[in-house]
Amino acid sequence: MKEGKDTRTKTPLSRPSGTAPPRRAGVLTGLDLHAVLKDRGILGAARVLRNLGRLDRPTFLGEMQGENLPQQTLDFLQGTPWCELREALEQLLDQGSGSPRPVRGEE
Numbered sequence: 001m002k003e004g005k006d007t008r009t010k011t012p013l014s015r016p017s018g019t020a021p022p023r024r025a026g027v028l029t030g031l032d033l034h035a036v037l038k039d040r041g042i043l044g045a046a047r048v049l050r051n052l053g054r055l056d057r058p059t060f061l062g063e064m065q066g067e068n069l070p071q072q073t074l075d076f077l078q079g080t081p082w083c084e085l086r087e088a089l090e091q092l093l094d095q096g097s098g099s100p101r102p103v104r105g106e107e
Contacts (some may be wrong), residue, residue: 033088036076041067043096046089055089057082 037043045063049055064077077085 033080033084034092036073037085037088037092039069039073041069042077043089043092047093047096050089050093055086057085060085060089 037046042064045067046055046060049059049063061078064074
């Protein structure tokens with residue numbers, strides 16, 4: 001049996017706090033998105049916007065500019081489709097409140 005050099009890349013198991021996970025060739029998992037959105041500043045701003053009826057892409061991303069987030073996180077949020085962001089935010093906000101909101105179409 002031939003012995004060859006291991007060319008696999010090793011990925012770190014942890015990231016610095018507040019940084020977005022790297023995107024893998026355009027593939028984003030729900031777990032990655034939830035991990036980024038669990039930031040207290042992000043969820044807090046989303047909760048306030050939802051309560052005001054202003055949870056939309058331009059307003060949310062504008063608020064994120066003022067949250068002192070790392071540029072990598074801002075880029076990640078801006079590059080994620082709004083439908084995915086909103087759905088993940090709603091899931092996380094509902095988990096915190098304990099009262100799930102109806103799914104669109106079931107309202």
